[in-house]
Amino acid sequence: MMKQKMMNRREFFEKTAGAVAAVSALGSATDVFAVPPSNRVNLGIIGPGSRGQALMRAFLRVPGVRFAGVCDVYEPRFAQAHKITGEDTPTYKDYRQLLEAKDIDAIVVATPLSFHEEHVIASLESGRHVYGEKDMAKTVASCDTVYRAVKRTGKQYQLGTQYHYAPWFVEALRQIRAGKLGQITQIYAYWHRNNDWRRPVPNPGDQALERLINWRMYREYSGGLLAELGTHQILFALEVFGAMPVSVIGNGNIAYWKDGREVPDNVQVVYSFSAGPTLFFSSTTTNHFEGMKICVYGTGGTAVLTEAGGTLYYEPARPNSAVPKELVVEHGVVTGASFRAELPYTGPGDAIKVPEDQAGNADFLACRSFIDCVRNNRHPEADELSAWNSGVMVALGNQAIETGERIIFAQHATLPG
Amino acid sequence: MGTLFTIYLYAADSRQADADFGMAFDEIDRLDASLSNYRPNSELSRINRSAFREAVTTDPEVFEFLRRSFDYARRTDGAFDITVGPLMRAWGFFRGSGHYPSADELRQARASVGWQKVLLDDAARTVRFQVQGVELDPGGIGKGYAVDQAVSKLRESGVESALVDAGSSTIYALGAPPGKDGWPVQVPRPQDRKQSIATVLLRDNALSTSGNYEKFFKLDGRLYCHIMDPRTGAPVQGVLQTTVIVPQATDSDALSTATFVMGPGKSIKLLESFPQASGLWILGQLNAEQRVTWHWPVVIPGAKEAGGFRGSRSQAIHQSKHPSKSKPGGDSHP
Numbered sequence: 001m002m003k004q005k006m007m008n009r010r011e012f013f014e015k016t017a018g019a020v021a022a023v024s025a026l027g028s029a030t031d032v033f034a035v036p037p038s039n040r041v042n043l044g045i046i047g048p049g050s051r052g053q054a055l056m057r058a059f060l061r062v063p064g065v066r067f068a069g070v071c072d073v074y075e076p077r078f079a080q081a082h083k084i085t086g087e088d089t090p091t092y093k094d095y096r097q098l099l100e101a102k103d104i105d106a107i108v109v110a111t112p113l114s115f116h117e118e119h120v121i122a123s124l125e126s127g128r129h130v131y132g133e134k135d136m137a138k139t140v141a142s143c144d145t146v147y148r149a150v151k152r153t154g155k156q157y158q159l160g161t162q163y164h165y166a167p168w169f170v171e172a173l174r175q176i177r178a179g180k181l182g183q184i185t186q187i188y189a190y191w192h193r194n195n196d197w198r199r200p201v202p203n204p205g206d207q208a209l210e211r212l213i214n215w216r217m218y219r220e221y222s223g224g225l226l227a228e229l230g231t232h233q234i235l236f237a238l239e240v241f242g243a244m245p246v247s248v249i250g251n252g253n254i255a256y257w258k259d260g261r262e263v264p265d266n267v268q269v270v271y272s273f274s275a276g277p278t279l280f281f282s283s284t285t286t287n288h289f290e291g292m293k294i295c296v297y298g299t300g301g302t303a304v305l306t307e308a309g310g311t312l313y314y315e316p317a318r319p320n321s322a323v324p325k326e327l328v329v330e331h332g333v334v335t336g337a338s339f340r341a342e343l344p345y346t347g348p349g350d351a352i353k354v355p356e357d358q359a360g361n362a363d364f365l366a367c368r369s370f371i372d373c374v375r376n377n378r379h380p381e382a383d384e385l386s387a388w389n390s391g392v393m394v395a396l397g398n399q400a401i402e403t404g405e406r407i408i409f410a411q412h413a414t415l416p417g
Numbered sequence: 418m419g420t421l422f423t424i425y426l427y428a429a430d431s432r433q434a435d436a437d438f439g440m441a442f443d444e445i446d447r448l449d450a451s452l453s454n455y456r457p458n459s460e461l462s463r464i465n466r467s468a469f470r471e472a473v474t475t476d477p478e479v480f481e482f483l484r485r486s487f488d489y490a491r492r493t494d495g496a497f498d499i500t501v502g503p504l505m506r507a508w509g510f511f512r513g514s515g516h517y518p519s520a521d522e523l524r525q526a527r528a529s530v531g532w533q534k535v536l537l538d539d540a541a542r543t544v545r546f547q548v549q550g551v552e553l554d555p556g557g558i559g560k561g562y563a564v565d566q567a568v569s570k571l572r573e574s575g576v577e578s579a580l581v582d583a584g585s586s587t588i589y590a591l592g593a594p595p596g597k598d599g600w601p602v603q604v605p606r607p608q609d610r611k612q613s614i615a616t617v618l619l620r621d622n623a624l625s626t627s628g629n630y631e632k633f634f635k636l637d638g639r640l641y642c643h644i645m646d647p648r649t650g651a652p653v654q655g656v657l658q659t660t661v662i663v664p665q666a667t668d669s670d671a672l673s674t675a676t677f678v679m680g681p682g683k684s685i686k687l688l689e690s691f692p693q694a695s696g697l698w699i700l701g702q703l704n705a706e707q708r709v710t711w712h713w714p715v716v717i718p719g720a721k722e723a724g725g726f727r728g729s730r731s732q733a734i735h736q737s738k739h740p741s742k743s744k745p746g747g748d749s750h751p
Contacts, residue, residue, distance in 0.1 A: 086477030
């Protein structure tokens with residue numbers, strides 16, 4: 001007989017700052033995304049799992065979008081997908097059958113990382129635009145082949161990374177590029193959480209099902225925390241630094257969740273860029289204190305970005321005079337130096353303000369942007385180059401974690417010509 | 418939603434329990450991110466920002482949630498109304514403990530409150546506000562919806578025994594603890610919520626309680642609570658607490674508010690349209706309360722059954738203060 005345990009757990013719904021913006025702006029710009037019913041965009045999705053379902057909901061908030069096909073190897077996903085679409089959307093167990101359907105304009109790929117290469121390339125070659133969940137692919141070689149396929153087919157490819165479209169990230173980047181924080185020398189990025197990162201399996205004894213549902217735990221399919229969480233922050237660092245790193249060192253191990261998983265439950269990587277700056281990324285599944293946070297450190301200030309918003313903090317003015325204005329006498333010696341405790345800054349900052357007409361949920365904004373790219377054959381912001389850059393950084397970061405060696409980018413990756 | 422959620426469950430081992438907890442709380446987080454009016458990036462906030470300017474397309478789940486919410490408004494003649502937010506703000510309950518509004522504040526708030534001011538287009542799946550200033554506040558139903566969806570996930574995962582609690586005001590009992598007939602749930606006493614007025618055994622049922630003590634202020638000897646009657650634009654008076662038991666938490670959450678506003682007399686017809694519904698009202702004042710029940714599963718000392726209850730709420734209060742003058746609940750029975 002199985003042991004039964006009584007457990008309880010509590011969680012808060014966080015109240016985030018800011019009341020509901022209740023008043024609509026009369027006479028403001030019309031919605032450029034509004035379309036007549038005849039201009040529908042029909043999507044197909046490969047992999048409507050947890051992330052795929054979130055994307056489906058976000059896409060269905062864009063006027064004129066419907067799902068014309070759903071593909072998964074795990075049949076219970078079909079009923080879940082139907083609940084989301086609210087209709088009897090055609091289902092397929094083989095993605096090749098989905099791609100043979102005639103009424104589909106674009107494909108959303110949200111399968112496990114190791115399948116991205118196969119599914120994205122097949123979708124592109126079927127003549128469809130692709131919204132490909134991050135990362136682009138699992139290895140450097142796979143990123144190369146996907147990148148070449150995008151160029152070869154001429155179809156639009158948007159990397160599934162919502163923070164690229166989050167208004168407060170966009171505004172922070174604008175202010176950083178305008179020099180508000182001086183010269184950026186380091187980015188410290190965290191994605192810390194306190195849970196086992198595991199999803200329940202209806203039949204826990206079924207190992208095949210376990211690997212299917214908890215694919216993120218297994219190296220055959222997954223790039224671990226660096227791929228699933230770090231990519232967002234890596235993409236932002238790429239935008240800030242405007243270049244690829246020259247090397248990476250890494251560490252990762254299973255410190256707590258010794259439950260059969262193969263990927264580390266905590267990782268730390270440090271990317272070095274040629275001009276001098278550094279990106280440090282840390283992720284753990286055993287402590288939530290830092291949460292999801294990006295700290296951009298510049299000579300003039302700091303930007304702290306989270307999932308909900310961002311704040312800018314400015315460095316105190318530094319004495320520039322060679323002769324101190326106030327001399328201090330210590331032990332009879334006249335000196336211009338004085339001791340200042342290096343306490344962490346705890347004062348207020350300037351919240352990053354996003355214009356109301358640009359506010360919105362990052363997933364929705366990313367999906368809406370992709371639909372606009374499909375309708376107008378427009379090139380996405382998070383394009384194949386961003387995808388290749390971040391995909392390669394993740395792949396080589398994981399290589400550094402696994403080997404314990406400093407990985408030199410020039411020796412392992414070159415953007416395909 | 419600004420609510421503390423608590424889940425109790427029985428599982429084969431801690432690993433399975435952790436996975437089930439994680440899945441259920443992920444579902445609650447997902448719904449909070451979609452339906453919270455505290456989160457500026459939620460889908461509901463997007464609708465609130467834009468739906469006067471243009472018809473806003475939303476996904477089937479959010480649309481169905483709104484349709485269900487407005488169905489309650491229709492069935493209660495507006496006693497339950499998720500557009501009540503501006504009134505809450507005018508009375509100072511949105512982020513404070515309340516104040517008496519000026520006539521101008523009240524007039525402005527009432528101009529933008531009313532479920533008929535929102536158009537839902539089923540075919541286009543769009544939401545449109547007919548007047549400026551309308552805002553959707555899921556406070557009276559969102560917790561229950563989140564509980565139902567979390568329970569649905571637990572069921573899918575094979576959990577047979579769990580209690581999902583949203584802020585202790587909405588509770589769903591999935592199955593029963595092993596060897597037991599149900600989950601014991603206490604209904605608090607309005608005077609002292611650490612004490613209970615009744616303990617009921619819940620099994621595959623939801624219970625919700627609304628009380629005037631959650632947020633209130635006193636002025637000139639009168640107590641003004643945070644539960645608004647959207648039709649009058651003022652806080653409900655003379656009701657201390659309502660508790661409703663029905664099979665779904667979405668319904669119990671909405672019904673506990675609706676029956677608080679409507680009082681027992683007018684609530685019965687509404688409750689009759691739900692299978693296995695029961696209700697408990699505590700009316701009057703703290704030191705002179707009247708208890709009214711309808712199909713309540715256990716005996717409540719001093720309670721009157723509302724089967725033939727036709728009196729208005731003010732009559733009920735009067736009866737409570739002067740019990741010798743008339744028979745509560747039976748005075749206008751046809």
